[in-house]
Amino acid sequence: MQHRRGLGIFETVSANLVSESSIPNPTLSLAGARITRIALYLEAAPLVSGTFSMHVSNLQANSVLMTKASSNELNGNFTVLVADLGPAIATQKLFQVFVGLDIKGSFDLSYVPYFTTGANVAAQGYTYVTKAATTYELALLSPLQVNSSPLFAGNVHSSSLVVSAKTGEISFFRLNSISIRFFSTQSPRSASLDPTTSRDLVFYFFVFLFIIPAAMVALVVKVFKDEH
Amino acid sequence: MNTKVLATLLVGLIVRLEIASFAGHPVDMGLFTYSVRLYYETGRFDTLFPSLPLVYYVQLLFYSLYTMIRDAGFADLVFLYHPDYMIEGLVLRIPSILADLGIFYLLLKFTGKLRYAAFYLLNPFTIYLTGAWGMYDSLMMLPLVAGFVLVSRNQTRFASVSFVISGLFKLFGFIPFGLLMIENLFQKRFKEFAIQLGIGSGLTLLTFAPYFQSGLQDFYVGFVLRFLGGSGALSRSYNIVAAFSGLRFTGSSPLVWLAGVVVLSAFVINRKRGSEPILKPLLLWSIAAAVSLDIFSQSQPQWLSWLIPLSILYAFVTNREGLANFSYFFGLTSTFLSITLLQTSTYLVTGVPSALFGALEGLPGALIVNAITVLGMLVMLSGYVFLKPTKFKVEVIALTSLIYLQAYFWFTIMRIIVI
Numbered sequence: 001m002q003h004r005r006g007l008g009i010f011e012t013v014s015a016n017l018v019s020e021s022s023i024p025n026p027t028l029s030l031a032g033a034r035i036t037r038i039a040l041y042l043e044a045a046p047l048v049s050g051t052f053s054m055h056v057s058n059l060q061a062n063s064v065l066m067t068k069a070s071s072n073e074l075n076g077n078f079t080v081l082v083a084d085l086g087p088a089i090a091t092q093k094l095f096q097v098f099v100g101l102d103i104k105g106s107f108d109l110s111y112v113p114y115f116t117t118g119a120n121v122a123a124q125g126y127t128y129v130t131k132a133a134t135t136y137e138l139a140l141l142s143p144l145q146v147n148s149s150p151l152f153a154g155n156v157h158s159s160s161l162v163v164s165a166k167t168g169e170i171s172f173f174r175l176n177s178i179s180i181r182f183f184s185t186q187s188p189r190s191a192s193l194d195p196t197t198s199r200d201l202v203f204y205f206f207v208f209l210f211i212i213p214a215a216m217v218a219l220v221v222k223v224f225k226d227e228h
Numbered sequence: 229m230n231t232k233v234l235a236t237l238l239v240g241l242i243v244r245l246e247i248a249s250f251a252g253h254p255v256d257m258g259l260f261t262y263s264v265r266l267y268y269e270t271g272r273f274d275t276l277f278p279s280l281p282l283v284y285y286v287q288l289l290f291y292s293l294y295t296m297i298r299d300a301g302f303a304d305l306v307f308l309y310h311p312d313y314m315i316e317g318l319v320l321r322i323p324s325i326l327a328d329l330g331i332f333y334l335l336l337k338f339t340g341k342l343r344y345a346a347f348y349l350l351n352p353f354t355i356y357l358t359g360a361w362g363m364y365d366s367l368m369m370l371p372l373v374a375g376f377v378l379v380s381r382n383q384t385r386f387a388s389v390s391f392v393i394s395g396l397f398k399l400f401g402f403i404p405f406g407l408l409m410i411e412n413l414f415q416k417r418f419k420e421f422a423i424q425l426g427i428g429s430g431l432t433l434l435t436f437a438p439y440f441q442s443g444l445q446d447f448y449v450g451f452v453l454r455f456l457g458g459s460g461a462l463s464r465s466y467n468i469v470a471a472f473s474g475l476r477f478t479g480s481s482p483l484v485w486l487a488g489v490v491v492l493s494a495f496v497i498n499r500k501r502g503s504e505p506i507l508k509p510l511l512l513w514s515i516a517a518a519v520s521l522d523i524f525s526q527s528q529p530q531w532l533s534w535l536i537p538l539s540i541l542y543a544f545v546t547n548r549e550g551l552a553n554f555s556y557f558f559g560l561t562s563t564f565l566s567i568t569l570l571q572t573s574t575y576l577v578t579g580v581p582s583a584l585f586g587a588l589e590g591l592p593g594a595l596i597v598n599a600i601t602v603l604g605m606l607v608m609l610s611g612y613v614f615l616k617p618t619k620f621k622v623e624v625i626a627l628t629s630l631i632y633l634q635a636y637f638w639f640t641i642m643r644i645i646v647i
Contacts, residue, residue, distance in 0.1 A: 095262060098276055100446065110462070126461040131453065137460050138276075138449045144255065176445075179276065183262055183311065193308065199584055202573045205251060208243045209360065209563065213350040216239045217556065220346045224232045 006042070010057070018156075019149035022119040030119055030156045064152060073102075073174040080152040081173050083161040091122040095183035097141040099125075099161060100176035104135050109168035113139045114150045115180070117159045121149045127166055136176070233342055240332065240349035241325070247359035248321045249314055250307045251576045257362045258311035260320050264291040275442035276450065281435050282396040283364050286323045294319040309579030317362065324358040327366035331537055334373045338380070339544040344552055347540055353533050353559030356566070360576045363530045368398035373537050375404060380507045380545075384408060388424045392431045400534055402428075403517045404510055407495055411506055414499055466570070467527040471599035472645065487520035511542045515613055519606050529566045532602065533559070535609060542613060551612040553620035558605055561628060569598040593639035597632065600639075604631035 004013070017035050022028065042054045067076060072083070097115045105111075113125040123141035131137075154160025161178060163170070263274040264287055277284045294316055298304070304313035312320070328349060336345035348354060357363040375390035388408055394401025405428060412421040439447050453459055469483065495513040502509075518534045521527070536555050543552035567573055568588045572581040583590030591597070605628060612618065638644050 095258070126463050128460045129462060131458060131460045133453060133458055134445075134449060136445045136449050138446055140461070181262065183258060193578060193580075195582075195584065198574050198578055198582060201577050202584055205247065205360070205573075205577050208246050209355055210352050210560070212239060212243055213352055213355060214560070216236060217346055217350045220232070220236060220343050220350075224342060 005045075014151055016149055016151050016153055018119050019116075019121065019153045023121075023149065026120050072176075073172075075172050078170045078173070079165050080150060081163040081170060082152060082154045083163075083175055084154055085159040085161060085178070088117040088157060088159050089180075091117050091120075091143070093182045093184060094122055094143055094180070096181045097123045097161075098177075098179040098181070099139045099141065100178070101137055101139065101163070102135045102172070102174040102176060103130065103137060103163070103170060104172035105130060105165070105170040106168035109170065110166045111170065112148070112150070112164050112166055113141055114162040114164065115141050115159070116150070116153055116162055118156045119153055121146050122159075124148065135172070230342075233336065233345075236342060236346050236349065237329065237332065240346075240355075241329065243355055244321075244325045244328065244359035245318070247355065248318045248325070248362075251360040252310050252312065252317045252579075253361045253363075253576055254309065254311055254579045257317055257320070260287060260362065261312040261316060264288060264320070268292075268295045273438055275439050275446065279364070280396055280398065280451075281439060282393070283367065285435070286364075286367065287320055290319055290322050307579075311579070321358060321362050324362075324364050324366045327370040328354060328358050330370045331366060331373050334370075334377055335537065335540060338377050338541070341544070344540050344544060347552055347556045348537055351536055351556055351559035352563040353566075354536060356563045357530050357533055361530070365398065365530050365533050368394050368401055369534065369537050370394075371397070372401050372404070372534075373541065375401075376507065376511060376541055379408075379510060384412075384420070384506075385423065385427075388427055389431070392428050396431065396435050400518065400521070400531075404514045407492075407510055407513055408506070410492070410496065411499060411510075414496065463526070466529060466595065466599060466602075467523055467525065468599040468603045469524065471596045484520065484524040487524050488517070491517045491520055508542075508545055511538060511545060512613065514538055515542060516610075519610055522606055523603065527599075527602075529562070529570055532562045539609065539613070546617065548612060548617040550618045550620040551609075554609060554612050554624065557620070557625065557628075558609060561605060562602070565598050565601055565632075569594040591636075591640045592643060593645070596639040596645065597635040600635040601628065601632045604628060 017038065018030065021035065022030070040054070040056060042052050044050075044052060067074075067078070074081075094115075099113055101113075103109075103111070110127050110129045112127050114121050115123040123143050124146045125139045125141040126145070128137055128139060150162040150164040152162070152164070154162060161175070163173065259278045263277045263284060266272050266274045267288055268291065274284070297315075302315075304315045306312075307314050310317065332345045332349040335348055336342060339345070354366065358366055371390045371394035375387045375394060378384070378387035378390055388405060391401050391405035391408065395403075395405055405424070409421055409424050412418075412424060436447070436451075439451070449459075491513055494516070495509060498509050498513070515535060515538045518531070518538060522531055522535075536559050539551050539555040539558070543549065543555070567576075568585070569591070572583050572589045574580065574582040574584060581590075608624060608627070
């Protein structure tokens with residue numbers, strides 16, 4: 001729920017508090033931990049002023065009804081599917097996750113795939129809808145796309161693939177393949193990136209992008225008259 | 229070589245090399261770098277390469293030079309927060325830079341006017357895409373332009389090959405190819421039609437062959453559906469329809485198919501009515517198709533660049549000086565919009581987004597402002613193409629500024645629509 005944008009209307013907000021609490025505290029160990037207090041507050045966006053109010057009409061805690069399966073294929077009615085991928089892996093250099101899956105569900109089914117390690121969401125996919133052409137989907141998950149967390153997470157000691165229905169229900173699921181990609185990016189140089197340095201670099205960039213080409217075109221059009 | 233031509237060529241080359249040595253789109257360059265490294269470091273062919281296979285083959289070819297210099301002990305450097313090394317990123321962009329030079333040469337040879345060729349090579353948008361971003365649209369545009377030049381020489385069979393190669397870099401190349409096929413059917417040249425079909429299918433199957441080993445499902449969903457607008461992912465769209473409705477189409481907007489039918493029908497009607505050489509209508513309806521894609525499909529910002537060489541060619545063929553001049557302004561404005569409204573000015577330079585110019589970047593409603601201004605320019609470009617030839621006037625700049633400022637006022641300041 002960290003910095004979640006309000007819609008300004010009555011809305012039902014669902015959240016997995018364990019996953020959400022790990023967003024501001026990603027290194028906090030969850031072994032033996034439990035949530036003892038929930039605070040609801042409204043935060044004004046930067047540069048916004050005025051009168052704000054929040055009306056909470058109902059607060060509800062839902063228990064999880066879990067169905068365990070040992071195969072990578074299952075039928076039924078599900079809101080979320082969690083595939084345990086084994087012990088949690090380091091995701092510092094995680095680049096992309098490709099998941100090949102077969103999925104069917106209600107006509108309004110839309111879902112989001114997540115790759116989690118412990119309670120931390122390491123990568124997230126787009127919102128997907130079912131297609132008329134095929135039930136197969138090759139979903140792309142990326143750390144850059146993480147902007148939410150699934151309602152139900154996997155084991156806090158494992159890496160998991162979580163397929164969470166946004167609308168509708170999942171009636172059939174089969175996990176075909178999963179490809180986890182790491183990228184050996186260099187650590188950033190210690191060069192200072194204060195606004196002045198950034199501005200100088202951007203001006204340098206603009207000279208080559210706009211000024212030199214435009215000046216040359218002006219020369220071609222206005223001065224180089226005999227152009228054949 | 230003429231000194232003026234050489235000077236123009238050198239300026240076009242130097243600005244690209246200079247920018248390419250440090251700038252780059254962190255995500256796209258990361259994707260390309262990952263795939264080429266995977267091949268040269270592990271021997272594995274990346275069947276999940278994010279674009280069409282011909283782009284991967286070309287990148288692999290040029291990257292082999294980089295692996296050689298790395299094997300010889302060359303230590304490359306990382307610039308700020310970019311995922312790739314500096315020379316590595318430059319090498320990955322050499323094919324696109326060479327393609328830009330090739331387009332410059334073709335335009336110069338075809339039109340005989342340095343000004344027209346310079347409008348492409350020194351256009352900030354083509355420099356931005358090739359040199360700064362690392363996009364490969366010019367790889368598609370080189371055979372596309374070559375195809376039109378071949379059509380003008382009545383070498384339609386070679387032109388077909390050229391259009392197919394173009395389409396194998398980016399699917400847009402298949403549009404003039406398809407129109408040429410329709411023309412052959414229309415003229416009852418069935419043998420030529422069959423040859424075209426054979427060329428198209430053969431080259432396509434050949435380039436996709438290594439992908440079949442990864443299974444047909446990945447190929448079907450990862451390529452066929454994704455590139456034909458049937459993807460299940462509700463990804464980001466830049467078009468005006470998505471900007472206003474907040475809809476995230478699974479691929480293209482459903483309206484793109486309607487626009488496709490309109491363009492095809494118009495082409496057929498045009499061919500029925502007149503018996504003029506094919507070049508002009510082929511160019512005209514390819515431009516109309518590109519405009520439709522920019523309005524109704526995902527409308528990636530780089531797609532706007534396709535209109536630049538097409539407009540220059542059409543301007544020359546129909547003697548529309550104003551259109552050629554407008555194509556330069558179109559590129560200049562598209563660059564400004566893309567940098568300020570879609571990326572922020574530091575993103576390609578430092579590798580991290582940051583709004584240095586607060587009044588212009590990181591704005592609420594930026595997507596809508598961009599979509600409206602782009603739509604305004606596309607309408608003006610269509611006017612230059614379809615209406616009687618007109619000079620490029622300063623009023624066009626004023627009108628574009630007005631559209632931008634109005635969109636800025638209503639959607640960024642007043643925020644009459646919040647999506």
